[in-house]
Amino acid sequence: MTDSTLITSFQSFLQENWTKSNFERLTAVQEKTIPLVLDGQDVIAESPTGTGKTLAYLLPLLQSLDQNSIAIQAVILASSHELVMQIHSEIQQWSSGSLIKSAAFIGGANIKKQIEKLKKKPHVVVATPGRLNELIKMKKVKMHQVKTIVLDEADQLLVPEHQDTVKTIIQSSLAERQVLLFSATLNKDLEMTAKDWMNNPTVIRVEEEAALPEVNHIYFVCDNRDKIELLRKIGRMDNVKGIAFMEDIGNLNVFAQKLEFKHLPVGLLHSNTKKKERVDAINGFRNGKYNLLLATDVAARGLDIKGITHVIHLDVPKDTKQYIHRSGRTGRLGSESGTVISIVSYPEEAKLKKLASKLNIELQRKVFIKGEIRDYR
Ligand code: ADP
Ligand code: MG
Numbered sequence: 001m002t003d004s005t006l007i008t009s010f011q012s013f014l015q016e017n018w019t020k021s022n023f024e025r026l027t028a029v030q031e032k033t034i035p036l037v038l039d040g041q042d043v044i045a046e047s048p049t050g051t052g053k054t055l056a057y058l059l060p061l062l063q064s065l066d067q068n069s070i071a072i073q074a075v076i077l078a079s080s081h082e083l084v085m086q087i088h089s090e091i092q093q094w095s096s097g098s099l100i101k102s103a104a105f106i107g108g109a110n111i112k113k114q115i116e117k118l119k120k121k122p123h124v125v126v127a128t129p130g131r132l133n134e135l136i137k138m139k140k141v142k143m144h145q146v147k148t149i150v151l152d153e154a155d156q157l158l159v160p161e162h163q164d165t166v167k168t169i170i171q172s173s174l175a176e177r178q179v180l181l182f183s184a185t186l187n188k189d190l191e192m193t194a195k196d197w198m199n200n201p202t203v204i205r206v207e208e209e210a211a212l213p214e215v216n217h218i219y220f221v222c223d224n225r226d227k228i229e230l231l232r233k234i235g236r237m238d239n240v241k242g243i244a245f246m247e248d249i250g251n252l253n254v255f256a257q258k259l260e261f262k263h264l265p266v267g268l269l270h271s272n273t274k275k276k277e278r279v280d281a282i283n284g285f286r287n288g289k290y291n292l293l294l295a296t297d298v299a300a301r302g303l304d305i306k307g308i309t310h311v312i313h314l315d316v317p318k319d320t321k322q323y324i325h326r327s328g329r330t331g332r333l334g335s336e337s338g339t340v341i342s343i344v345s346y347p348e349e350a351k352l353k354k355l356a357s358k359l360n361i362e363l364q365r366k367v368f369i370k371g372e373i374r375d376y377r
Contacts, residue, residue, distance in 0.1 A: 006034060010063050013097035027052040027333065028206045034060045037148075042179050042198045044154075046186040047206035049328025050304070050335075053182045054090055057150050061124070062091070064148075067099040070121040071145035075173075077129050077166060079156040081106040081275070082282050083302040087152065088126045100124065107131045108275045115140050129157060129165040136172055143173040153301045154181035155190050155321075170197055184328060185321045215331035218366045218373070219342040219352060227314060227343050228258050233368050234312060234341065235264050235292045242310035243285070243293045245300060245326045247318075255314070256294050269295040300325040304332060313342040316351045320359050 006026065007018055026034070029047035036043050037060035047053055061074050078084045088104035095102065103122035105114050107130050114131075118140055125132070125141065135141040149170055151157050157166050170179060179198045195201065220230055231244060246252045249270045256268045267281035267290040285293040286305055293299065300322065308330045317323040330338025342363075344352050356363040365376040 006031070010059070011098070014059060014063060014094070016097055017094050027056075027211070028209055029053055029204065030056040030059070032204045032206065033057070036202050036204075037061070037178070037180060038063065040178055042201035043204060044181045044186060044191055044194060044198070044201045045204040045206075046183060047204075048209060048212065049184045049325065050212065050332030051206065051209040052333055053184075054087060054152070054304075055094070057152075057180050057182060058087075058090060058094055061148060061150070062095055062098070062100060065100055065123050067123065069123070069145075072122060072125050072141065072143075073146060074124045074148045074150070075132070075143075075146050075169070076124065076126045076150040076152060077132065077157055077169065078126065078152045079128070079162070079301050080298045081108070081128065081278060082269075082299065083152065084126050084128055086302070086304060091124055091126065102126060105131045105135060106275075111135075129162050129169060133165050133169055136169065143169070146173045146177060148178045148180065149173060150180045150182070152182050154183045154194070155185055155187070156183070156301050158190060158193065167197060175199075184324060209333065211333060213331050213333075213335055214337045215327070216337070216339045216364075217327075217342075217356065217361045218339060218364045219344060219349075220366055220368070221344055221346060221349050224345045227345070228255055230343050230368060231255065231292070231312065231314065232259060232262055232264055233371065234310065235259065235266070237371065237373075240291050240309055241285075241288070241305075241307050242291065242312055243295060243299065243305075243308055243329050244312040244314055245295055245297065246314040247296060248315070249296060252294055252296060259292070259294075264292070266290050267293040269293060269299050271296065271298055297322065297326065300329070303329060305329065307335065308332075309336070309338060311338065311340045313340070313344075316342065316344055316348045317355065320355060323355055323359060 029045055030052050033043055033045050033056040065073050076087055078087055084104050084106050088102055091102040101122045102124040103117045105127035107128055249272055256266055259266050267285040269278055269281045284290045311327050311330045327340045342352050366373050367376045
């Protein structure tokens with residue numbers, strides 16, 4: 001099937017929403033995955049960050065739901081509050097004109113209110129694994145009519161700390177359910193583990209997406225104590241919308257406080273911030289209240305925020321995967337080109353170069369002169 005015949009085979013509400021989106025064509029991962037999902041197969045799909053994996057599962061899923069049933073028919077698991085909310089709003093957008101109802105469940109939110117939402121009989125549930133498992137145990141969510149389970153950012157959901165919960169959820173549904181795994185990074189080991197509880201999955205690997213914008217990878221070297229000043233300078237450049245990552249929550253808090261003290265308001269997002277503060281940080285960043293969002297790797301997965309110009313690594317990612325997901329917040333489909341900046345201390349430089357060579361990325365060292373980024377010579 002060509003891509004336009006695929007789209008014209010969809011129900012009219014999906015075709016109308018497709019027209020509204022102004023998208024020209026399906027992406028590679030969408031074109032390859034959608035027919036398999038419609039066919040009821042289990043799928044493991046790997047495709048780079050920002051290549052449209054969400055719609056690769058959402059379009060066939062929305063197409064197949066029985067809108068007249070009151071059962072939960074599909075469950076989508078995601079690794080962070082922000083990603084759950086983003087997927088939920090994508091479902092609302094793409095189900096407009098239909099009777100489809102979706103509900104989102106995240107940890108930290110009032111469970112009584114969440115139970116109320118279930119009384120409205122959603123067809124699709126999007127959730128973080130911990131919270132969904134609680135609702136299943138309380139017998140508020142019944143899994144026996146669930147036909148499809150999606151693991152978005154699958155490798156992140158299957159890290160040791162979440163793996164048992166995710167397996168429990170999958171195994172609480174009937175054996176003939178369809179399981180779909182998506183990520184930009186799915187290694188062979190994971191494929192082997194997943195195959196134990198999947199039904200003969202088809203593996204799709206997309207290497208490149210033609211329409212993806214270009215991304216520059218650059219770096220600065222400085223003393224540790226000067227990192228913050230460099231970040232401040234980046235935050236002060238014209239038209240910057242940057243997300244800066246650091247693993248250590250304590251240091252991240254210090255950075256945020258120091259930048260605020262220097263009159264550069266920033267959003268702050270990590271697992272120890274309150275739920276309301278997380279919502280404020282992400283919304284403030286999305287709508288331009290903050291030029292900079294300071295975040296731990298909770299924000300490294302799946303977030304699709306319009307117009308991110310820069311991703312900044314304030315520490316060297318521990319592996320290629322971490323570099324890929326953090327950096328993948330810029331240079332997404334339909335956006336302008338992006339820049340990935342690593343700010344490293346002298347001892348960190350070698351580690352960064354090693355990472356870049358593993359990833360086959362050309363890194364250029366830069367310096368800051370008079371508020372502008374220039375070549376280092
Ligand atoms: P991934 O999950 O692969 O990282 P997303 O699903 O978040 O990527 O999609 C990245 C961006 O591309 C989103 O802004 C989305 O709206 C857009 N997009 C999705 N499908 C298409 C398409 N077929 N054509 C153009 N843009 C698309
Ligand atoms: Mg995604």
